[in-house]
Amino acid sequence: MRAFSLYQPEGYRTIYSQPDYDDNHISPMYAGYSELSTNVGLGHEIRLRGVSLRLLEQAEVVAVNDNNRKLFNLSRLSDGSVIAPNRxxxxxxxxxxxxxxxxxxxxxxxxxxxxxxxxxxxxxxxxLPDGAIATLQRSCPAGKGALLSFAELLRNAAKEYLDIEQSEPDVGLQPTRTGATVSARVFLADALDNGAGYAVELGAATTFDKLLNSIRDTTGQRLRDEPHRVACTSSCPGCLRNYENRFSHWALDWRLGLDVVDLALGRPLDPANWADRTAALMQSFSDGYGQHIRVEQAVVNGLPALIAPEGPGAAIVIGHPLWRHEDAHWNPEVRRATTELHGRGLAHVTVSDTYVLDRTPIKLFNALIGQ
Ligand SMILES: [Zn+2]
Known part of the structure; x- marks a missing residue:
């Protein structure tokens, strides 16, 4: 982590230059991201199955523009105004x-x-292990995307429930640690100064429970049915994408979002929700990389696996995207599958998931050729 200062400008000054207006030059600017200030006490907690709800009254929500992590060089001029001279x-x-x-x-x-x-x-x-979704890349590559997708499902449901516009309320993640797992809390903030009372209303246990169940039953049903289930491989304007969240489109995935809803309701992950997607991705992996190495698709201890039988032999167990990748957190199914694969004399056995198979199949290819 890195600490840096943030200033809220009181106004803006001119640079004494008048470029002609030309919308070709108006590139989509990175609008920054919303963070919840850390210097707030955690209010009274209500527990609802897998989730704790806390209402923070008059908390600081900070919209951060960190110049894409580079920060702004600041310089104070003789008239007292401060400029950012970054070229x-x-x-x-x-x-x-x-x-x-x-x-x-x-x-x-x-x-x-x-x-x-x-x-x-x-x-x-x-x-889940430690009760939380891991957000570090090496632990769970899909973790952060899952939490962002959950936040969007929640915002859509809240919007419908409260009958308000998309931009209200604001959603974001607040990094945290649960046990030894680096994870994040999800926050939902009133978009208006001083709050319009939405957070209070949604934070009532019965309302929130109703909201989660309606996402699972109504929205979930629609997304899992044809034609959406086949047409939308991760996210689209019909499920999670909108103009406000355009900088997170890469991370959004409706299957992951619905998985988090299940977990929040205390239900176990259901690998069946990913079965057709996994099968399709394994087939295109075999079609594509099969020209370079011999790849077999297998089911080992009930789990899909890719096997490269030639040479010393390698195999990858394709788990659920929210299962952990580290050896110490493998669940019994994954552990039995890896043991069985080692038993077949395969030298390199690793664990991955459908999300990685979808987004970065080259990683699986490298693992199969022993790199
Ligand atoms: Zn979609």
Whole structure:
């Protein structure tokens, strides 16, 4: 982690240059992301199966623009105004008096600090190791996407329940640690200053329970039915994507989102939800990489696996995207499958999942050729 300062500008100044308006030059700007300030006490907790609900009244929600992690170089001019002279922010060089003569300040982010009511969801008693979804890439590559997808499903359901526009409420993740697992809480904040009361309303245990069940039964049914189930391999405007969340489109996946809803309701993960997707991906993997190595599709101890039988031999167990990749957290099914594969004399046996098979199949290919 890295600590940096964030300033909320009180206003903006001119650079004394008047470029003609040309919308070809208006590139889609990265709008930053919403964070929940850490200096808030965690309010009273209500537990609802796998989830803890906390209402934070007048918490700070911070919209952060960190210049894509690079931060802004800041310089205070003699008139007291502060500019960000980073070269890549301007189409023309800045006037001389701005480039020289200012007093350099520590690089920082800019943003907006808003006080509003927040509903904070701790997904910390799920039927998973440590009760949580791991968000580190090496533990669970699909973890962060799953939480973001869950947050979007929740926002859509809340919007429908409260009959409000898409931009309200705001959703985001707050990193946390549950046991030894790095994970994140999900927050839902009123988009308006001082709150419009949505967080309070949604945070009532009976309402929230109703919301989760309606996502599972109504939305889930629609997404799992034809034509959506076949047409949408991860996310589309018909399920999770919209203009507001355009910077997270890469991460959104309706199957993952629905899995988190199941976990929150205390239900175990159901690999059957991924069966057709896994089968299709294994087939295209075999079709594509089969030209380079001999690949067999197998079912080992009930789990799909890819096997490269030639040479020293390698195999990959294709697990559920929310199962952990680290040896120490393999569940009994995965452990039995790897033992069985070793028993067949295969030298390299690894564990992966459908999400990796979908997004980065080259990783599986490398594992099969022993790299
Ligand atoms: Zn979709």
């Amino acid at each position: 890549d922010l301007y189409r023309k060089p800045l006037p001389d008096f701005m480039r020289t003569g200012g007093q350099a300040l520590e690089p920082a982010a800019i943003g907006e600090v808003r006080r509003t009511d927040v509903l904070l969801l701790g997904l910390d008693a799920l039927p």
